[in-house]
Each structure stands twice: as structure tokens, then as C-alpha cells.
Amino acid sequence: MASDSGLALGDHAPSHRISFFAIVWFSETGGTHHIDFESFPVRANEVFLLAPNQVHSIPAPTLPPARTIVFAHDIFDRIDEPHLRQLFLPFENIAFSIPDAMQAPLTHLFDLILLECNGLADIALLLKYTTAFLTHLYRFGKHNPQVSGAEDHRLVKLFHLMQMHYRQEKSAAFYAREIGLTAKRVNELLREKMGTTVSKLLYRLMLIEAKRELYHRQHSVKEIAYGLGFSDQSYFARFFKKQTGLTPEEFRGGAR
Known part of the structure; x- marks a missing residue:
């Protein structure tokens, strides 16, 4: 479930979908990484949260040192607090900066997760540790007013x-x-x-999936358009260009 070495998810250049939830805590500053084709700087003591099906990549030549925690739906679904589950929504990828005063305490908490993973691997205890870690991240984040x-x-x-x-x-x-x-x-x-709004989130989901499909080249542009629910390829092309400034073919050609 956890790692304290080089980044364990994501290889160098080839973008790929992850199949699990992940907490990535960068240890050093330098370089960039990409989530769903959006670029982010790598900064020490910044944490990113990834959800299944997101595309993550780090350009060559080196992987930045990072602590990582990965877990499947059976852990995620047991998190009772809705506001913590919302942290993994793929609509916006937020960097959570860990304050200086909290770096040592959260390092100890991470070490407890790692120790439990390598020992008895008690799911209930791992859930408590992980929930505690996410609660701290939630406090560090900038959030809109709470709803009920x-x-x-x-x-x-x-x-x-x-x-x-x-x-x-x-x-x-x-x-x-x-x-x-x-x-x-x-x-x-x-x-x-x-x-x-609902419409804007739907557009974002369609755009992210369109980019993933175009990048991986497993389907034609026409197949991608119909798969995303567009009535014809030209409508999809207009939607994609309006959102990105590129045609689907231009994006696919520049994605390698």
C-alpha cells in the first residue's frame, strides 16, 4: 500500500492510467509532473491525490523522490467522511502544501502506515491512519464554504x-x-x-476522457466521438477545439 522510495506510480514519459487511489508526497523540488495532461511543478512537501483512471506521467530523465500511498476501492469506500472522499475527485488537481511544523508529525504518520503495511496489514488500522493523514491535508487545503x-x-x-x-x-x-x-x-x-455547474463538470469529464483516448491511440477519432455520446465527429471536433484550441488530430499528433 505504501512506498518511501522513488515514485512508485508512473514511469517516465509514457502517460498511463492508474488503477487505484494514490497519495503522492514529493520530497524534493525540481521538474514537473502531469495529471490528465495538465502540468504541475514538483515541489518539496507538496502532496497530490490521484483517483482511478487518471493519467499520470513524469517526464524523463529522472523520477523525483516521493513518498507514495496507494489503495484500492475497498479502502476508499470505507472512508466515512464525504469531504475526504471528495479530495480525490478528478475535476481539479490541487497541490496540498504541508506546513513546516507538520512535516515531522506527518512523516511519522506515514511511517506508521508503512510499518503496518509491512506487518500485520490490519485494514481497520490502516484506514484510521489514512483517514488521519487525509484530514490533515483537508485542513491545509483552500476550500469553499462547507455545506451540510x-x-x-x-x-x-x-x-x-x-x-x-x-x-x-x-x-x-x-x-x-x-x-x-x-x-x-x-x-x-x-x-x-x-x-x-453540472454542465461544466460534464464538459470537463468528457474533455479529460477525450484526451486520454486520443493519447492512447486505441480508437479512431470517430469512435471516440461516438463513445463519448457525440452525435457526429464534427460536433466532437468543434467541442474539443473550443476547449483546447487544437483539433483532436493536432492533439493526438503532439501527444507523442
Whole structure:
């Protein structure tokens, strides 16, 4: 579950999808890394959280030293606090900076996770340690005003539904109905929490997946367009260029 050596997920240049949740804590400053084709500087004592299906890469020639914690859905699904699960949402990739005063305590906490992984690997204890680590990250982050606990649970369900159905369902009314709210209230919550709307999140999900598919070259542009729910290839091409400034073919050609 954990590593204290060089970065354990992600190799050099080839971007790849990860199949697990990951906490990446960089130990030194220098270079860049990429999450879903967005570039971020590598800085000491900054932490990034990754979710399954995100694309992560670090350019050659060297991997920056980092502590990593990786875990599967069976751990993630046991995290009771919705606001901690929301930290892994792939809509925005935030760097959490660990203050100087907390670097030693969190290093000790990480060491406890590593020790337990290499020993009895008690899931209940690992969950407590991991939840404690995420709670500290949540405190370090810059967050919008909190919504109520019930609304937090609904937002977690909303994000899960969107990730499952964004290819087929593009209507805010569909997602609102599934979580027992009106479309107006869902968009109000999203504006309060993340400064966005259902439509904007759906566009972001489609754009991220389009980039992943184009990069990996397993399907034609036409197949990608239809797979994402576009009625024709030209509509998809206009959407992609509006969001990126590039045609799908230009992005695919420059992604190698």
C-alpha cells in the first residue's frame, strides 16, 4: 500500500492510467509532473491525490523522490467522511502544501502506515491512519464554504453518478433526480462548493476522457466521438477545439 522510495506510480514519459487511489508526497523540488495532461511543478512537501483512471506521467530523465500511498476501492469506500472522499475527485488537481511544523508529525504518520503495511496489514488500522493523514491535508487545503452533512453525501453521490453516466446523460435534471434534489439546487451547491455547474463538470469529464483516448491511440477519432455520446465527429471536433484550441488530430499528433 505504501512506498518511501522513488515514485512508485508512473514511469517516465509514457502517460498511463492508474488503477487505484494514490497519495503522492514529493520530497524534493525540481521538474514537473502531469495529471490528465495538465502540468504541475514538483515541489518539496507538496502532496497530490490521484483517483482511478487518471493519467499520470513524469517526464524523463529522472523520477523525483516521493513518498507514495496507494489503495484500492475497498479502502476508499470505507472512508466515512464525504469531504475526504471528495479530495480525490478528478475535476481539479490541487497541490496540498504541508506546513513546516507538520512535516515531522506527518512523516511519522506515514511511517506508521508503512510499518503496518509491512506487518500485520490490519485494514481497520490502516484506514484510521489514512483517514488521519487525509484530514490533515483537508485542513491545509483552500476550500469553499462547507455545506451540510446531508448535502455533502448527496454531492459525493452526484460525482459518482456523473463519472458513471457522463457519456450517456448530459442533463442536470437526470443527476438531480437521482440524488433527490432539483437541478437548480444541485447547481447552487456546486457553485458554493466548487464554483462550477453540472454542465461544466460534464464538459470537463468528457474533455479529460477525450484526451486520454486520443493519447492512447486505441480508437479512431470517430469512435471516440461516438463513445463519448457525440452525435457526429464534427460536433466532437468543434467541442474539443473550443476547449483546447487544437483539433483532436493536432492533439493526438503532439501527444507523442
